[in-house]
Amino acid sequence: MTRIVPPLARFAVSATPSADALDVACLSALDWLAVGLAGTGEEVAVLLRGMLAEEAGQGAAHGFGYGHGLPPRDAAWLNGATSHALDYDDTHFANIGHPSVAVFPAALAVGEAHCAQLSQVIEAALVGMELSIRVGLWLGRDHYQVGFHQTATAGAFGACAAAGRLLGLDEGAMAQALGLAATQAAGLKAQFGTMGKPLNAGLAARCGVESAQLVARGFTSDPLALDGPFGFGATHHGQEQHGPALEGLGETWIFESVSHKFHACCHGLHAALEALREVDVAAPEIADLIVHTHPRWMSVCNQPAPDTGLGAKFSYRVALAMAATGHDTAKLESFSGATCADPRVIELRDRIRVQEDAGLSEMQARLEVVLKNGHRMEAAHDLDAPLPIEARRDRILSKAGALLGEERLTPLRRAIEGDVAAAELGALIAG
Numbered sequence: 001m002t003r004i005v006p007p008l009a010r011f012a013v014s015a016t017p018s019a020d021a022l023d024v025a026c027l028s029a030l031d032w033l034a035v036g037l038a039g040t041g042e043e044v045a046v047l048l049r050g051m052l053a054e055e056a057g058q059g060a061a062h063g064f065g066y067g068h069g070l071p072p073r074d075a076a077w078l079n080g081a082t083s084h085a086l087d088y089d090d091t092h093f094a095n096i097g098h099p100s101v102a103v104f105p106a107a108l109a110v111g112e113a114h115c116a117q118l119s120q121v122i123e124a125a126l127v128g129m130e131l132s133i134r135v136g137l138w139l140g141r142d143h144y145q146v147g148f149h150q151t152a153t154a155g156a157f158g159a160c161a162a163a164g165r166l167l168g169l170d171e172g173a174m175a176q177a178l179g180l181a182a183t184q185a186a187g188l189k190a191q192f193g194t195m196g197k198p199l200n201a202g203l204a205a206r207c208g209v210e211s212a213q214l215v216a217r218g219f220t221s222d223p224l225a226l227d228g229p230f231g232f233g234a235t236h237h238g239q240e241q242h243g244p245a246l247e248g249l250g251e252t253w254i255f256e257s258v259s260h261k262f263h264a265c266c267h268g269l270h271a272a273l274e275a276l277r278e279v280d281v282a283a284p285e286i287a288d289l290i291v292h293t294h295p296r297w298m299s300v301c302n303q304p305a306p307d308t309g310l311g312a313k314f315s316y317r318v319a320l321a322m323a324a325t326g327h328d329t330a331k332l333e334s335f336s337g338a339t340c341a342d343p344r345v346i347e348l349r350d351r352i353r354v355q356e357d358a359g360l361s362e363m364q365a366r367l368e369v370v371l372k373n374g375h376r377m378e379a380a381h382d383l384d385a386p387l388p389i390e391a392r393r394d395r396i397l398s399k400a401g402a403l404l405g406e407e408r409l410t411p412l413r414r415a416i417e418g419d420v421a422a423a424e425l426g427a428l429i430a431g
Helices: 005-014 019-041 043-054 072-084 099-113 118-139 141-145 150-167 171-182 196-216 242-246 267-279 295-299 316-324 343-349 389-404 406-418 422-430
Strands: 061-063 066-070 286-293 352-356 364-371 376-382
Touching: 005 118, 005 150, 005 171, 019 043, 019 072, 019 099, 019 118, 019 389, 019 406, 019 422, 043 066, 043 072, 043 196, 061 072, 061 099, 061 422, 066 072, 072 099, 072 150, 072 196, 099 118, 099 150, 099 196, 099 422, 118 141, 118 150, 118 242, 118 406, 118 422, 141 150, 141 295, 150 171, 150 196, 171 196, 267 286, 267 316, 267 364, 267 376, 286 295, 286 316, 295 352, 316 343, 316 352, 389 406, 406 422
Parallel strands: 286 352
Antiparallel strands: 061 066, 286 364, 364 376
């Protein structure tokens, strides 16, 4: 049987990213920083910072909103969870995972501890994010459908690759580190809509850092732990699709097609929300609204009547009712218990139906709208439609500015564009 670990280890150690992929990675770095800093007030971030403060030790890495030095694995844990707390970070639909929140925290933490430049951190993160997507493709959709959270599982291997690259692991050691990550990688979709979901991203980042650090110290593991007979793929409903996972590895950068969020909710809702913008009708005019979506989103984004902001982020009915009643789904504060309790939202929510359609891709949605005067309208949207790099940059800058304000955003942009030391960026996010 074809092994996947050797080519992945070789890629992690020696890949040279394309200029286009690096451009997108830099934008993802800024997007990740913005959602991480904006998420410091979320309860999951506050609780984790409190726990780390009680167990305070000495370290060279920093956390979002945490001004004391942390060991790299703890910084990665905190930053992964904090940057996913708002569920406003990027998504790659090739494996339905959030690459940045699992991999950037690991790369930055290790980069700080080992005096790397920010350009080295971003390059390592890009390699790790690409690898995480490739592992997700190898695991296949069965792995996700049965209940595993790809951000946490595939993401752990990407975090390990990024950390190992910055630690200077050779191919053999990288294979050992990936094997060690395989015995720790975990995360369940059962946590969606709770603080457990962002924690999954933090666990992936911490797993990657720990695995790479241990191997760098001489710790050994079985390189077959990812793709061997009793390895991660075989025991976690992996389909082991070698073709899609390895095709063009090192030459084609799948990460370039990452999708950034411009609505503050699960990415599975975005195509439907964009389609609703095209219809542009007010809630009082709507008699019936049917959402057609890919079957896989039915178990993710179809909470029928959530009463919390977190739950609303995973509900077609509530999110569409919010948008139609004038709540701005791009704003963090729109997703709240108060919005869920808005009588106008509830009234329309109960007239929205969600139907699966296997003819749609995971990035597509179609709406049927029947008005009270009997008029019928349809609208559709495909998130896979290419977004030029300049348009993507403009939307990310607009989003980051809205989240942070220009005063906080400007030094982050200067850090990324000026290639400062990773520690300088760490100090910025610590506040």
